[in-house]
Amino acid sequence: MRRPGKMAKSLGALAFWLGVWALLAWIVDRELLLPRPVTVARRLAALVVTAPFWRVTAVSLGRILLGAVLGAAGGVLTAAGTSRYRFLDAVLSPLLSVIRSTPVASFILLVLIWVGRDILPCVIVFLMVLPVVWGNVSTGVAATDRQLLEMARVYRFGRWQTVRRVYAPSVGPYLLSACHTSLGLAWKAGVAAEVLTVPALSVGRQLFEAKLYMDTAGLFGWTAVVVLCSLVLEKLFTALIRRLGRRRMLGGTEI
Amino acid sequence: MIAFERVCLAYGEKTVLRDMDLSVPAGAHIALTGPSGCGKTTVLALTAGLLRPTAGAVRVDARRIAYAFQEARLLPWRTAAENVNAVLGDSAATMDRARSWLEAVGLADAAELLPRELSGGMRQRVNLARALAYEGDLLLLDEPLKELDPDRRDSVLALLREHSAGRTLLLATHDPSEIDALAAVYVYRDGAFRQA
Numbered sequence: 001m002r003r004p005g006k007m008a009k010s011l012g013a014l015a016f017w018l019g020v021w022a023l024l025a026w027i028v029d030r031e032l033l034l035p036r037p038v039t040v041a042r043r044l045a046a047l048v049v050t051a052p053f054w055r056v057t058a059v060s061l062g063r064i065l066l067g068a069v070l071g072a073a074g075g076v077l078t079a080a081g082t083s084r085y086r087f088l089d090a091v092l093s094p095l096l097s098v099i100r101s102t103p104v105a106s107f108i109l110l111v112l113i114w115v116g117r118d119i120l121p122c123v124i125v126f127l128m129v130l131p132v133v134w135g136n137v138s139t140g141v142a143a144t145d146r147q148l149l150e151m152a153r154v155y156r157f158g159r160w161q162t163v164r165r166v167y168a169p170s171v172g173p174y175l176l177s178a179c180h181t182s183l184g185l186a187w188k189a190g191v192a193a194e195v196l197t198v199p200a201l202s203v204g205r206q207l208f209e210a211k212l213y214m215d216t217a218g219l220f221g222w223t224a225v226v227v228l229c230s231l232v233l234e235k236l237f238t239a240l241i242r243r244l245g246r247r248r249m250l251g252g253t254e255i
Numbered sequence: 256m257i258a259f260e261r262v263c264l265a266y267g268e269k270t271v272l273r274d275m276d277l278s279v280p281a282g283a284h285i286a287l288t289g290p291s292g293c294g295k296t297t298v299l300a301l302t303a304g305l306l307r308p309t310a311g312a313v314r315v316d317a318r319r320i321a322y323a324f325q326e327a328r329l330l331p332w333r334t335a336a337e338n339v340n341a342v343l344g345d346s347a348a349t350m351d352r353a354r355s356w357l358e359a360v361g362l363a364d365a366a367e368l369l370p371r372e373l374s375g376g377m378r379q380r381v382n383l384a385r386a387l388a389y390e391g392d393l394l395l396l397d398e399p400l401k402e403l404d405p406d407r408r409d410s411v412l413a414l415l416r417e418h419s420a421g422r423t424l425l426l427a428t429h430d431p432s433e434i435d436a437l438a439a440v441y442v443y444r445d446g447a448f449r450q451a
Contacts, residue, residue: 150305151328154320155342155389165341169332 035217043217044224060121060203061229064190067125071186072179074126075133082134083141100131108193118200121193128189129182133175140174141167176241183237187230256281256393256423257302262311264297271297274311281316281392284424286434295427296325299395302425317423321391325398325427327378329370335381336366342389356384359414361407375402383411387418394419396426400433408432 018037025036035043047053078096082089104124111123144167152162194204203222210218259277263270271294279285287295300306301313303322329338340346340353357366360380370378379402386394399415400408412433428434 147324147326147328148330151322151324153305154303154322155385156319157341161345165330165333165345169330 039217040220044221059201063122067122068129068186071126071129072133075130078134079137096131104189108196117197120197121190124193125186125190132182133178136174136178140171144170258314260312262308265309286426317393319391320393321386321389322395323383323386323399327382334367339385339388356388360384393423
């Protein structure tokens with residue numbers, strides 16, 4: 001549980017930046033350029049009571065999470081393959097390095113040629129998450145204690161039991177760290193893809209339309225939704241890790 | 256049971272074993288002794304199949320090999336009891352057996368502790384309990400009493416003597432008391448292990 005002191009510090013920081021925002025908005029004095037916090041709060045309050053808001057947010061969230069889960073699973077499988085077979089590593093490593101260093105905007109425009117706009121954000125998130133998870137899991141596999149693997153061989157643990165008893169707890173912290181990093185990345189890349197491709201039900205479309213109709217308060221409001229979703233996901237993920245860590249399923253390591 | 260035929264082993268340019276012959280009949284108890292770095296642990300690792308000779312052949316006729324490593328090599332995320340139970344099938348049904356082995360090495364109260372909560376000597380006893388619990392027909396012991404307190408050594412030595420009976424035993428040690436209690440001796444002399 002968060003300590004009261006830490007909570008007060010966070011709230012204090014939040015109040016400080018809201019104050020800075022309010023001051024700047026007061027100086028600028030043009031809602032179209034920089035709306036006041038209270039205007040954005042009113043706009044957000046008006047949004048959240050509508051059914052489309054929840055539908056749009058849920059569809060975007062589902063799409064991005066699906067891409068992230070598939071990317072994480074793909075990253076783990078790829079890492080397992082490249083760690084086990086050198087030729088696979090030689091073949092896939094350059095490709096994965098290219099994916100990792102290609103700008104997300106290039107990917108969005110390229111992938112749009114091949115897939116429909118409704119699933120494009122999911123594909124983009126998959127492509128963003130996979131190399132991160134692959135890289136971290138490969139490092140975890142390489143860092144697994146050789147002496148424990150020898151012990152597993154002598155006592156004939158078998159392949160599955162060696163994975164379960166030795167590799168999984170060793171690699172767990174690396175995987176969690178990758179997932180933690182990927183979560184923020186996935187959300188940002190997914191919404192960016194939605195903004196560029198404007199699928200029917202998406203937060204990205206709402207951001208795009210708010211910008212198109214110069215609804216600056218709406219733009220801020222939807223951005224706040226993106227930030228809140230990202231924070232909630234991160235908190236849920238951290239809670240899940242703590243729970244798993246308590247059960248010592250992940251080597252007892254916290255991220 | 257164990258046969259080394261002109262076995263050579265080198266790490267890069269460093270030769271550890273050169274043309275080593277060793278024959279250990281089933282049920283025999285053999286101790287390898289000699290200065291640090293002469294290849295005692297290497298012989299055990301070759302026997303366990305963890306290393307391959309650079310030249311020559313190693314033949315081991317054993318159904319199950321139990322190995323008490325020089326370093327305890329415990330799974331850090333599992334308790335002492337779970338570490339022993341891991342070689343017994345890892346089921347709830349075998350947990351009592353795992354605990355009784357820990358009790359035999361004087362660690363009944365430490366069964367639920369993680370390796371990081373144990374002293375070096377306690378970890379070594381879990382390592383021994385795991386090797387004995389596995390009930391291998393070939394028992395490899397690498398400096399088994401090295402980190403044990405003097406008052407604990409005799410009881411563990413007695414336990415080892417009791418449970419190595421009827422099994423083939425290969426022991427790497429510096430300690431004369433272990434040799435006297437457990438095994439016939441091969442000493443490292445003039446670049447090779449020779450029967451004393």
